[in-house]
Structure formats: C-alpha cells, structure tokens
Amino acid sequence: MTLNSRITQQILIAIAIGLVLACVIAGAGIVAQNALRIASAPTLTPTPKPTASRTATRAATSIPTTTFTPAITQTPTASPTPAPTLGPTRTPKPAVQHLFIDRPVAIAAIGNSPSRNYLFGTTRSGELDVHHGEEFENATGTPVFSVADGTVVVAGNDEQPLCGDNSRSPCGRNLQPDGFYGNLIVIQLARTYRNQRIFALYGHLNAIDVTVGRNLIVGDVLGEIGQTGIALGPHVHFEVRVGVNDYAHTRNPILWMIPLAGRGALAGRYADAKNVLVQGAPIKIYRDDGTYVGETETYSRDKFAAVVSDDEMGENFAFPDLPAGDYVIKVDGTQFAAKATIEEGKLTFVDLGGM
Ligand SMILES: [Zn+2]
Incomplete structure (x- = not known):
C-alpha cells in the first residue's frame, strides 16, 4: 500500500x-x-x-x-x-406581596380555595361573562366570615342600588330584574392600599347576619352561603375592590388572600x-x-x-x-x-x- x-x-x-x-x-x-x-x-x-x-x-x-x-x-x-x-x-x-386577607369561608370548608373552573378574569373559554371575583363552592348554609377587620358598608339585596360612593349605584354591572349578586354584603377594610380604600364583596348569600355600619374584626360571621341572584349553584362569589366600591374596580382576590398552609x-x-x-x-x-x-x-x-x-x-x-x-x-x-x-x-x- x-x-x-x-x-x-x-x-x-x-x-x-x-x-x-x-x-x-x-x-x-x-x-x-x-x-x-x-x-x-x-x-x-x-x-x-x-x-x-x-x-x-x-x-x-x-x-x-x-x-x-x-x-x-x-x-x-x-x-x-x-x-x-x-x-x-x-x-x-x-413580586409585590400584599397577601393579608383571610378566606371568606373557614379553612376547614370543602370549598376553601377559589374554584379553578371560573377564576377571576376568565370566561371558561368564552362561555361565560368575564368573572370579576372568585367562587368558593360550598353548601347552602355554610357560614361566611369577615376576611379582615373593617366595617359593613352594604348589606341587602342588589335589586336595589346599594354600591358606589353614594350607595345608590348598582353593585353588579347593572341593575337586573332578578338581581345580580342577590343578597350581598360589602365590607370596607380598616387598612388601605396606596391611600386607596379596599372593599370585600360577598354575593349570592342565603342569609345576612349584619347591618350597615357594624364594625368587624377578622373572622366575624357575616351570613351564610346561598345561590340568590345569578348563581348556578350554592357558592359565595367573593370580590376585592380597590378605590371605589363598584363593579369597575375589582381586583384579583388571589393577589390579596393568604395562601393555604x-x-x-x-x-x-x-x-x-x-x-x-x-x-x-x-x-x-x-x-x-x-x-x-x-x-x-x-x-x-x-x-x-x-x-x-x-x-x-x-x-x-x-x-x-x-x-x-x-x-x-x-x-x-x-x-x-x-x-x-x-x-x-x-x-x-x-x-x-x-x-
Ligand atoms: Zn362569581
């Protein structure tokens, strides 16, 4: 070679x-x-x-x-x-941290975390209206609690205009013949965020145990879960509102609630x-x-x-x-x-x- x-x-x-x-x-x-x-x-x-x-x-x-x-x-x-x-x-x-409010239901409740089926801002792929709150699905009669220290500013049925700064504006997106949130409570939290008021709303209640003006500490019983207004089943529709107590000022409650253990x-x-x-x-x-x-x-x-x-x-x-x-x-x-x-x-x- x-x-x-x-x-x-x-x-x-x-x-x-x-x-x-x-x-x-x-x-x-x-x-x-x-x-x-x-x-x-x-x-x-x-x-x-x-x-x-x-x-x-x-x-x-x-x-x-x-x-x-x-x-x-x-x-x-x-x-x-x-x-x-x-x-x-x-x-x-x-990553902003303002997780300081409790849950609207007991930690021991079955539905102690927001329903994944209809989270804030979602539409269930276009099937439903844009959601302004979170659903805590529990049986009718399950108690709801104050998520923080504060004061009751709305307690009633939203067939009447009860929200806004004058308490005469619709609480939901408009006034509807059969109500929107049904029986609802809104509390104003004692603490503020960047000089803005913080509100928490509880919708579709079966019973309301508080009246406007009542001072609250975290954990006080406010009423019980139902399905009044536009609700497909028993749950509390829970909102956080910042600045003004109306439908145009809702924020994602997940950004405010203390996570589970x-x-x-x-x-x-x-x-x-x-x-x-x-x-x-x-x-x-x-x-x-x-x-x-x-x-x-x-x-x-x-x-x-x-x-x-x-x-x-x-x-x-x-x-x-x-x-x-x-x-x-x-x-x-x-x-x-x-x-x-x-x-x-x-x-x-x-x-x-x-x-
Ligand atoms: Zn809802």
Missing part, C-alpha cells in the same frame, strides 16, 4: 465515523427533544440563544441567569442542549411583541418534572367594565394555592414559558412574552 492510498483509506474511515456519529447525534437529539416536550406543548421551534443580559424572573432567582435550560429532566446527549420551551424573559418586576400564589403577565396584554390566552401550569397541575386564561376584555390589574404588578392571570415547589408556566400553543418557584405563604410573579 502506498503512502497516498493509506492516507486515502484513513480519510475514508474518518468520513465513515463522522457519518455514524452524525446519525447518533441526530437520533439522540430527537430522543432528547421528545423527552423535553411537555404534553400538548408546541412543536419545538428555534428561539434566540440566551444572552448574558437575560435575567431570570424573581420567582426563579435560584436559576443561573445565563443558562436557560428547560425545567424538565434532561437526557444526556451529545447534541447542544436545546432551550426551546423557555421563551424570552425580561428583567422582572418585584404549605402553598403559595402565582400571578403573571403575558403580553404581545408590542407589550400589549394578550386576552383569553390559555396558561398551563406544570411541575418541573412535567406533571400537569392546572390551567387558567389570561384576563379577557369585559364590555361592561374591565377587570383591573394590580397597580404594581400589571398581571393578567393568577392561580391560587399551589403547593410550594418548582414549576414551568406555559402559554399553551406558543413557545413562551417560564420557570417559577412557589414559596409557602408568598406570591410568585412570572413574565411571559412581550417586549
């Missing part, structure tokens, strides 16, 4: 090894991609490479800021680590490339091992009166009472996702999409 033919042979062997390696790497890549895909996740699409300027959200402060690897368990592979399920994230806003609250913001909040987008929540936990929608536009984002957070979705731990929050059908660490007794904020 001549020197030339030996070199040629070595080159051919090298090419053959290269082809085999390429196939193995490609195959491993496919396996890795499948392992990384969360149920119903979008097809993997190229995303911008992480840059040093990226920072994790506050919720994910334990995550290195320059290595945005997916939250799901990684399969060792020779291919470069893809990071397709985490979309762009930006400098986070501080061992749990924390999640809030987030999903905006488009022009930084406009996206409405009615499906948000899915997974544990970091890929286990599905729950879902909600970003706030939809209400033609009667918009639901209002928090003054400081500017959120457009929230989810209550998640067990402490690590999560991945995804906008279903898009590449936008973020990691979130839920801490007991705290609110975690995630930023998805936008500029």
Whole structure:
C-alpha cells in the first residue's frame, strides 16, 4: 500500500465515523427533544440563544441567569442542549406581596380555595361573562366570615342600588330584574392600599347576619352561603375592590388572600411583541418534572367594565394555592414559558412574552 492510498483509506474511515456519529447525534437529539416536550406543548421551534443580559424572573432567582435550560429532566446527549420551551424573559418586576386577607369561608370548608373552573378574569373559554371575583363552592348554609377587620358598608339585596360612593349605584354591572349578586354584603377594610380604600364583596348569600355600619374584626360571621341572584349553584362569589366600591374596580382576590398552609400564589403577565396584554390566552401550569397541575386564561376584555390589574404588578392571570415547589408556566400553543418557584405563604410573579 502506498503512502497516498493509506492516507486515502484513513480519510475514508474518518468520513465513515463522522457519518455514524452524525446519525447518533441526530437520533439522540430527537430522543432528547421528545423527552423535553411537555404534553400538548408546541412543536419545538428555534428561539434566540440566551444572552448574558437575560435575567431570570424573581420567582426563579435560584436559576443561573445565563443558562436557560428547560425545567424538565434532561437526557444526556451529545447534541447542544436545546432551550426551546423557555421563551424570552425580561428583567422582572418585584413580586409585590400584599397577601393579608383571610378566606371568606373557614379553612376547614370543602370549598376553601377559589374554584379553578371560573377564576377571576376568565370566561371558561368564552362561555361565560368575564368573572370579576372568585367562587368558593360550598353548601347552602355554610357560614361566611369577615376576611379582615373593617366595617359593613352594604348589606341587602342588589335589586336595589346599594354600591358606589353614594350607595345608590348598582353593585353588579347593572341593575337586573332578578338581581345580580342577590343578597350581598360589602365590607370596607380598616387598612388601605396606596391611600386607596379596599372593599370585600360577598354575593349570592342565603342569609345576612349584619347591618350597615357594624364594625368587624377578622373572622366575624357575616351570613351564610346561598345561590340568590345569578348563581348556578350554592357558592359565595367573593370580590376585592380597590378605590371605589363598584363593579369597575375589582381586583384579583388571589393577589390579596393568604395562601393555604404549605402553598403559595402565582400571578403573571403575558403580553404581545408590542407589550400589549394578550386576552383569553390559555396558561398551563406544570411541575418541573412535567406533571400537569392546572390551567387558567389570561384576563379577557369585559364590555361592561374591565377587570383591573394590580397597580404594581400589571398581571393578567393568577392561580391560587399551589403547593410550594418548582414549576414551568406555559402559554399553551406558543413557545413562551417560564420557570417559577412557589414559596409557602408568598406570591410568585412570572413574565411571559412581550417586549
Ligand atoms: Zn362569581
């Protein structure tokens, strides 16, 4: 064998090894991609490479800021680590903490957490009106309690105009022949938020045990759950209102309620490339091992009166009472996702999409 033919042979062997390696790497890549895909996740699409300027959200402060690897368990592979399920994230806003009100029902009640079927700002995928409160579903007769120290400012049936600063405005979106909230109570909290009054509303009550002007301490019994007004079943419709006691000033109660033991609250913001909040987008929540936990929608536009984002957070979705731990929050059908660490007794904020 001549020197030339030996070199040629070595080159051919090298090419053959290269082809085999390429196939193995490609195959491993496919396996890795499948392992990384969360149920119903979008097809993997190229995303911008992480840059040093990226920072994790506050919720994910334990995550290195320059290595945005997916939250799901990684399969060792020779291919470069893809990071397709985490979309762009930006400098986070501080996670505002004003979780200081109690629940409107006992912690021991069956429905001690907001119903996931109709969370604040959602429409059940367009089936229902935009929801201005949270539902605590419990049997008729279940007592409701004062969520904080305060004073009763409304106690009656909203076939009459009872709300607003003059107590003569509709409590709901308008006056309806059969009422909207039915029998309701509104309390004004003793404490304020940024010099604004805070109100808590209890709707669809079966019985009212207090009168206007009554001073309350947290935990006082106010009445009992029913299904008066527009209610499909027994529950208390619970609202937080900031500034003015009317339908146009509702805020998400999840941002205000003390989480259940061992749990924390999640809030987030999903905006488009022009930084406009996206409405009615499906948000899915997974544990970091890929286990599905729950879902909600970003706030939809209400033609009667918009639901209002928090003054400081500017959120457009929230989810209550998640067990402490690590999560991945995804906008279903898009590449936008973020990691979130839920801490007991705290609110975690995630930023998805936008500029
Ligand atoms: Zn409701």
